[in-house]
Amino acid sequence: MTHKIAILGASGYTGAELVRLIATHPTMDIVAMSADRKAGMEMGAVFPHLRHLDLPTLCKIEEIDFADVDLCFCALPHATSQRVIKALPDTVKVVDLSADFRIRDPEEYAKWYGGQHDAIELQQEAVYGLTEFYRDDIKTARLVAGTGCNAATGQFVLRPLIAAGVIDLDHIILDLKCAVSGAGRSLKENLLHAELSEGYSAYAVGGTHRHLGEFDQEFSKVAGREVKIQFTPHLMPANRGILATAYVHGNADEVLATLEAAYADEPFVEVLPKGETPNVKHVRASNFCHIGVVADRIEGRVIVVAVLDNLTKGSSGQALQNANLMLGEEETEGLMLAPVFP
Amino acid sequence: MTHKIAILGASGYTGAELVRLIATHPTMDIVAMSADRKAGMEMGAVFPHLRHLDLPTLCKIEEIDFADVDLCFCALPHATSQRVIKALPDTVKVVDLSADFRIRDPEEYAKWYGGQHDAIELQQEAVYGLTEFYRDDIKTARLVAGTGCNAATGQFVLRPLIAAGVIDLDHIILDLKCAVSGAGRSLKENLLHAELSEGYSAYAVGGTHRHLGEFDQEFSKVAGREVKIQFTPHLMPANRGILATAYVHGNADEVLATLEAAYADEPFVEVLPKGETPNVKHVRASNFCHIGVVADRIEGRVIVVAVLDNLTKGSSGQALQNANLMLGEEETEGLMLAPVFP
Amino acid sequence: MTHKIAILGASGYTGAELVRLIATHPTMDIVAMSADRKAGMEMGAVFPHLRHLDLPTLCKIEEIDFADVDLCFCALPHATSQRVIKALPDTVKVVDLSADFRIRDPEEYAKWYGGQHDAIELQQEAVYGLTEFYRDDIKTARLVAGTGCNAATGQFVLRPLIAAGVIDLDHIILDLKCAVSGAGRSLKENLLHAELSEGYSAYAVGGTHRHLGEFDQEFSKVAGREVKIQFTPHLMPANRGILATAYVHGNADEVLATLEAAYADEPFVEVLPKGETPNVKHVRASNFCHIGVVADRIEGRVIVVAVLDNLTKGSSGQALQNANLMLGEEETEGLMLAPVFP
Amino acid sequence: MTHKIAILGASGYTGAELVRLIATHPTMDIVAMSADRKAGMEMGAVFPHLRHLDLPTLCKIEEIDFADVDLCFCALPHATSQRVIKALPDTVKVVDLSADFRIRDPEEYAKWYGGQHDAIELQQEAVYGLTEFYRDDIKTARLVAGTGCNAATGQFVLRPLIAAGVIDLDHIILDLKCAVSGAGRSLKENLLHAELSEGYSAYAVGGTHRHLGEFDQEFSKVAGREVKIQFTPHLMPANRGILATAYVHGNADEVLATLEAAYADEPFVEVLPKGETPNVKHVRASNFCHIGVVADRIEGRVIVVAVLDNLTKGSSGQALQNANLMLGEEETEGLMLAPVFP
Missing domain, CATH: 3.40.50.720 (NAD(P)-binding Rossmann-like Domain)
Structure with a gap:
């Protein structure tokens, strides 16, 4: 049909x-x-x-x-x-x-x-459209709200960790590196090639980015208490992709095991072997998300890095994934396109 | 099967x-x-x-x-x-x-x-693998030789024009702009990001590029006489794509009509409306080739511009197109992926 | 003073x-x-x-x-x-x-x-501001008109050749590759990083670019007859620089000798050894122009390639060079900054 | 002389x-x-x-x-x-x-x-070559050791804050974004344009980067106790520049005042007005360092962002600044070149 x-x-x-x-x-x-x-x-x-x-x-x-x-x-x-x-x-x-x-x-x-x-x-x-965590609700929903692309990336890293209680909820820092297509086709000086190429900078510094509304809502819900993270996005001289570097307090093996368990059956989320971290280019133009975990030299500190394509998994790919569910199709239909590299 | x-x-x-x-x-x-x-x-x-x-x-x-x-x-x-x-x-x-x-x-x-x-x-x-011109031979071939990526681009522009006799065979100039993946994964200083990004230059200037062997062979065969073109490739600070600017002597309307006729039934070659020229980014990661024709202000001079992705239509996509034919599959199978933009 | x-x-x-x-x-x-x-x-x-x-x-x-x-x-x-x-x-x-x-x-x-x-x-x-050719007039001028950046590049290649009568005036093709800062800080979709990076295309194809007005005026004046060239600019995914590839009919040694003689005493124009061609990155953020000459495999055809930085030698550097002359300063004052590489 | x-x-x-x-x-x-x-x-x-x-x-x-x-x-x-x-x-x-x-x-x-x-x-x-903090020693030194480029960037942010005791020494995170020229002219696959352009990733994650040796030495010396920071560098698709995002615990006004005081008389370090953060492109090819301070929405958390050009202020510019001092020249001689933008 x-x-x-x-x-x-x-x-x-x-x-x-x-x-x-x-x-x-x-x-x-x-x-x-x-x-x-x-x-x-x-x-x-x-x-x-x-x-x-x-x-x-x-x-x-x-x-x-x-x-x-x-x-x-x-x-x-x-x-x-x-x-x-x-x-x-x-x-x-x-x-x-x-x-x-x-x-x-x-x-x-x-x-x-x-x-x-x-x-x-x-x-x-409306059902919140983070497929991996709202799958059943999405199947029967009439209206699904696609997530922010930064919000999706951060949640793929942090949501299972908060749910499992394996990280300190008061010391979560998310440093994001976002490609420019996330800003859309808007005509602004800082989005011109002449100004962005060879340049990069932080923006919405200090906790003013709107996607924090989603983080606050979802993380607090998952934790059963108020959770506020620090979140600083940076604009990159690249067109597609988000890389999130999360600094958390916890045990690296526990963090890794929690993420592996959370995504074991997920078709689009790949957890890398311990100690490896992903490159944003390896998910380009695809619906995949790669996540890697590394223990810091300081005991009890862990770095988790995740990447996805803001236009695909962070937006239109996620939307299609949800539409598939809402229409009774295979969730992965049309979405198994391999990333484009180089 | x-x-x-x-x-x-x-x-x-x-x-x-x-x-x-x-x-x-x-x-x-x-x-x-x-x-x-x-x-x-x-x-x-x-x-x-x-x-x-x-x-x-x-x-x-x-x-x-x-x-x-x-x-x-x-x-x-x-x-x-x-x-x-x-x-x-x-x-x-x-x-x-x-x-x-x-x-x-x-x-x-x-x-x-x-x-x-x-x-x-x-x-x-071996059969020469430019599908659009050797389709029947390819269907029954055991060995098909994929074309050079520059050679493919130049032929999509010039081959029908030479065959139809609508351009002067002694005044053909092909100025190519090639992305770096055409050089493969080889470790050379000039292919480093620090050296290539924000830089561009001509190479193999003066008619020394090996793909001229293919141009000479194919154009002379089509013309029934020796044809030698001028061909200067340039290395671009980009990863995928070839843009060919051809300078020929002829009538723009005739040139356009010839190309339109040649590619009317081709699934992967698009001839643009008169006066429009293509952007290499509009065929990225796809098997499509876009061609545009413009009359110069000097009577009798025509500019034809073509673009394709060197790794797809210029190489692996062409290879798959040929393999489909050799195996009795639909020629377009697996190749209708839309270009990735932006 | x-x-x-x-x-x-x-x-x-x-x-x-x-x-x-x-x-x-x-x-x-x-x-x-x-x-x-x-x-x-x-x-x-x-x-x-x-x-x-x-x-x-x-x-x-x-x-x-x-x-x-x-x-x-x-x-x-x-x-x-x-x-x-x-x-x-x-x-x-x-x-x-x-x-x-x-x-x-x-x-x-x-x-x-x-x-x-x-x-x-x-x-x-007004005096036309191509310093190397209007130096004496500029010294005493009250109003100097800076040249177009493309027009400057093309003239550095072609002007001495036309003046010396060593090339065929009816077969001159100039294929330009221009970085985006030449378009200024204007807010247009095709100048956005997301649209330009990894993309390139021809524009003003067919002899419609305004800098042709300068070429026509200057080349005809130098030749003592009407000269019309073919000129196709291309927009590059880079911020600074113009590379001009000129296709002319003549003898490569004569062409090279003519350019060497013309620029022997010029502080900012470097003619490369025979057979070498320049890279736009090697003049970045400087007032230098590099020119190289190569004989084509076809007898009587020559390729000349020139590079300069459109914002410096093509515009503001040229302006300062002229201002130095007008104010009685050393022509090179403030302009000997070495190019920025990488 | x-x-x-x-x-x-x-x-x-x-x-x-x-x-x-x-x-x-x-x-x-x-x-x-x-x-x-x-x-x-x-x-x-x-x-x-x-x-x-x-x-x-x-x-x-x-x-x-x-x-x-x-x-x-x-x-x-x-x-x-x-x-x-x-x-x-x-x-x-x-x-x-x-x-x-x-x-x-x-x-x-x-x-x-x-x-x-x-x-x-x-x-x-040997004297450690961070000019702004070792100026007197450098003047009389025979051997000056230039700092790591990442180490310089991090110290411009953190050194005055640690010295003044205005931040918590046990919660310092430094997330660096480094352009590729910092890796030198080495021939590695991940430094190729085709692999780096449009890609970015973390490296030396978990506290294994050698510049940590400098941070540990200098910060512990300044603090009078052992200080260990978290430090994660990321490789950017750009050629020059380092952007450091520091996450510290303290009071934003105190942090800003401390930095303003430390750099009030420094010719090359610019502290931005409160709430502004710098862009790496605004110091390109120059010896300048720009620093900005923002209070996070979470009370007691501050974000400090600094940028410099790794090849200039982070390396050769710093070296020349030190050489000027060692030879009795003006410290700024040859170094007041304005950044190249765009």
Whole structure:
């Protein structure tokens, strides 16, 4: 059976990545694609790398007949997303890639995103889209909220460790190195090649990055008490990929064993042999996440390093993984593409 | 039916690219992989991006039982390749990715490659692997010689134009811009990141690049007279891709029409609308080739620009395309992966 | 004696490059810097790499007292420049970095720049700023028009050859590879790191690039007849540098001897030994130009390759070189900085 | 007065960087340059970006007449350096760029560098070359040991804080992001453009990097007790620069005030306004170090970020700064070059 798919906000990087992945998916058929300012254009004109595909012309959201749609990927900007999704008929399953439905608590949402939520009931209903930890809920969900790409990376490292109680909850530091596509296709001076290439810097230093809202929510829930981590992202002169270096207090063997147990049956998460750490390039353009554990020379300190591709496992790949579950397909369908190296 | 596949010389970039592509091919099963100096290692240790795959341990060529092999990809260095292939049982179909069987004329071979050929009969038998122009021969061939990656790019531009007689054969200039993976995994100072990044330069200037042997052979054959082009490659600070800028004398509309006719039914070659030229990034990690035609302001001069990924369409993708034909599979099987952008 | 310097349009890359060079110039003192939209800001806030310097606060042009200024570098956008310079008191010497005064013929100007010139008398008076060829005129000029960066590169290769009559004037092809800082700090999708890194493409194909106006004017003047070349620029995934590959008809030894003679006494132009060609990285952040000559395998065809840094020798370094001459300083003052490698 | 300078080991990146800096130094004259395997070659053939300079031909060390040399920069590999320097006449001042004389304690040396030291007396005599903290000793030293580039970066952040007692000595984490030129011109697969570009990874994880020997020695000395920090370097897809992110326990205002006081009169160290953090690109190819301080959202936690260019301030620039002091020149002579941006 073929599922009829719509992509809203198809002219951004996550939209294009969805099309790339669905292009070889055997049972999904893209029937509608919206892009507000580019309505009327062909996708191949916006993204020439997709010109060989037979895709619907970009349109405005209001031109889409959602009666014909089984599942809708929503890759719209934050705040826009909640308004659009609220208006969709409830026969349509939705995978949202924005930040709008990641936070359950309206006050927390307002704190991190600076305003009242427009669809508070949906905010309660939405399932958090970190597949490996919410698989059963996702299968039956109507609305799944894709996680932040940084938030996904950090949780792959820390979530099992917090759940197992093998690390000190008051001394968790997450130093992230993020490629630039995570910033989207926005026109900013610091994202220009001339300014970013050969340069790198920290940003949102001091605990101001919005993905902390997700960390706080999820880690506190898992721990059964408030957990606040330190989190500093850095912008890298590279296009795809996140590398997270986590500094935790614990025992390296216990940490490794906990991660190995957590991901033993996971198709996309690979725990490396003890002492090895991963390279962000080894998961490029794929849905894989590699994690490595090393004991520090200081007794009781452990470093855990994880990598994934922000556009794939961190966003559109995760979205497709969730869509597969929601539609009753194999979870890995269309996602076993090997990483592109070099 | 599943075909049993061997890859000789699997520890180089073209070997890894073959594995990447075959990973999602439905009817190919890799049963043996050789890598002389890395025999005994797992492929995932040599190329960690492939660690999720269940692959045979790397071995020496002499350890492979070729009775169990239907088709062998040979990604060995030049000169080694001819000795190895000569020794293979003739029940095994072979797609060679080296330069050893590209040149028919032993003297031309000796001129460009600096030595006598060790398998002259095979040199005669081998079919030149530019699929779009040798499709029928490839279907029934036992040995197919993959083309040079630069040679492929230049031929996609020029071959139909020479065949159709729409350009002046004495004024053909091909200025190529080649990404660094074309140089393989060799350890040379000029291939270091510190030396190549932010730098670019011409090489093999003046008509000394070996791929001219292929151009001379193929263009002269197509034209029915000797054709010698000017060809200057440039090394780019990028990892994948070739962009060829061809300067020819002719009529732009005729040139465009000729190319459109030549590639009308080709699944992997896209001719762009008049006046547009392609970006090498729009075919990255894919088997596609994009070609664009522009009239110069000087009457009678035309610029044709083509792009492809040297590791995919220029090498391993082409090899798989040919293997599909040789094994009776759909030519496009495993190759419709969309380009990776950004 | 210290010269009082103003920089108009200091918030772009050429403005910043002027400041970098003047920072160690012994007899120039920057007394005023304008940046319309950033007036009131410190230069160190706009360009943090200059924060250690004691510079005047950015202001609006009308706030500058030009009675206090000996020489003014004008790094304003095209069209703006002519209006501003027309209004300056004629006691101020001016080095303009825009395109406004490069073209002598008002009709040619209108053709390439799409409009009437606002300062036609100055257009006649301005001296073309290619120092090596207009040195004497520059010494006594009040207004010097900096050349286009591509135009400078092409002329270093071709001008002596055309003047000496050693190449066929009807078969000149210039294939340029240009780094992205040539496009300035403009916010365009194709200049984003995510889109440019790992990508390259031709632009202004077919003879539509404005620098052809300079080539046409200068080459025709030197030749004493109309000369039209073919010129195709390509955008490179690199920040600084232009590499020009020229395809000409002639004798390689004659070409080499002509270039060696032309640049024998030039401090900034280096002609390489026969058969060697330059790398753009070897002139990075410097005022040097390297040129190499190679004979093609086809008798009578020659390839000449030249490199320079578009922001230095192609723009701000050239401007400083001219300013030195206009102010009676050593031509090389402040400009002998060695290239930055790696 | 002109000082006669020798550079031993001139064919590596730090040797080339020394030449670049000395090229515009008014009172230093390079009289001899050694490069063992490249003896007999011109420097311009090894590093074409230096071809405009009039430099001595590369020779073997034993060919140098050290009676003619005032100061010798020694850019040889570790272990080689100690043997060569031991044999130099003691009339020659020496700035060593290797690791050989950084560690005072022979046992600590043996632990980190895996062997007995060959010049133990010199090991005692050598002055540690972190100019800002050893200025007086350096002025009268005969032998100065240049610091590790990572070690310099970390000390600029942490040394004043440890000395002032404003941070918790048991909770110091230093996460470094290092450009590739720090690895020198060595031919390794992971340093190839094809492997490093678009990739990044941690290395020497767990407290095994040799620069920890310097941190342990210096921080313990400053603190008057043993101090062990956590230190994880990461290899970046960039050529020059180190960015250090330090996670400390303390009060942000105190930390900032301490750093401001420590560097108030330093010509090369810039402390940014509170809340700002630096970009590695803003110190490129210069001798500057920028430092920024931010309070974390968690009370009592502070993030300090510092950047410098590993080849300049981290190595050859520091060496020249020390040589200036040893020769009685202005400390900043030849070093006020503005950073290169973009």
